[in-house]
Amino acid sequence: MIRVLLADDEAMIRAGVRAILSADPDVEVVAEAGDGREAVDLSLRHRPDVALLDIRMPRLDGLGAAEELRTAAPGTAVAILTTFSEDAYIARALGSGATGFLLKSGDPHELLAGVRAVSQGAAFLSPVIARRVIAQLGTGRLSRSAEATDRLQPLTAREREVVSLVGTGLSNAEIAAELFVVEGTVKAHVSTVLARLGLKNRVQLAILAYEAGLVGRGEE
Structure with missing residues (x-):
């Protein structure tokens, strides 16, 4: 069973992502947070396999939370949820400790594949994000x-x-x-x-x- 903490400041987004994750019998959402600070606190309490963090949250954003979890909870893999308009965050995200980068608007199967991958110690980039990273590497x-x-x-x-x-x-x-x-x-x-x-x-x-x-x- 893959235990997931889900953090997003929008309740509707959390509900949608939770529904997708809950459709997989091998995935369990063990906690939810509305901001990055709460996400860190709940991760330390529940020790999930994966922390799925929105990139923009109050008090502490997803990248800041990922950086804290890298040292405070190294057993928890971090996947970042992002949107098309947040390319500027990619460079910082690569150094934050996150190993997964997923689009909120992506295919539900992609979200599940990403959660499975990072839980197993692999890196996972949404294909759209991967193409943008590669394009940036082109220069x-x-x-x-x-x-x-x-x-x-x-x-x-x-x-x-x-x-x-x-x-x-x-x-x-x-x-x-x-x-x-x-x-x-x-x-x-x-x-x-x-x-x-x-x-x-x-x-x-x-x-x-x-x-x-x-x-x-x-x-x-």
């Missing part, structure tokens, strides 16, 4: 690609392989199955790589994998 791509490749040089072949698979959005369990190793080994590799590269979370690692060309770019 100066060659210089960033060279820099990203240089940053990955000290990694072992197996660590680079793990980075590549993180870049595709796989969870630790899925990577372990792909590489025929135990999940704990993958977790250790990811932790080592994040520390060595000075990255805060899997989303930043996934973007670095993209910039270094370890992940197929597909149609752009």
Whole structure:
């Protein structure tokens, strides 16, 4: 069972998201909050698997709440709910500790997929948000690609392989199955790589994998 805390200052939005999540028998909404400060307090009390946070909330916004939860409740994965008009928040969001970025107006299946992914330790970006991030990476791509490749040089072949698979959005369990190793080994590799590269979370690692060309770019 995936235990979720839902935070949004609009009761109607909370009701809609709760209805979507409750339709999945493997997901349980254990608490709801109307602002970021309450979201942090309730997360520390209930210790949910996933905190689903609106990006704009009173007292403390979703990104501030994510930053606090990263240190206060590291066992709780954070997914941010956003809208089309909030691209300016993406850069800050990538460093906040959140590993999921979901559109409020997205497909309900996408919301559930995102919650499942982050609960398993994977990174998840709504396809629309992912395309915007990639578009933003387009300017100066060659210089960033060279820099990203240089940053990955000290990694072992197996660590680079793990980075590549993180870049595709796989969870630790899925990577372990792909590489025929135990999940704990993958977790250790990811932790080592994040520390060595000075990255805060899997989303930043996934973007670095993209910039270094370890992940197929597909149609752009």
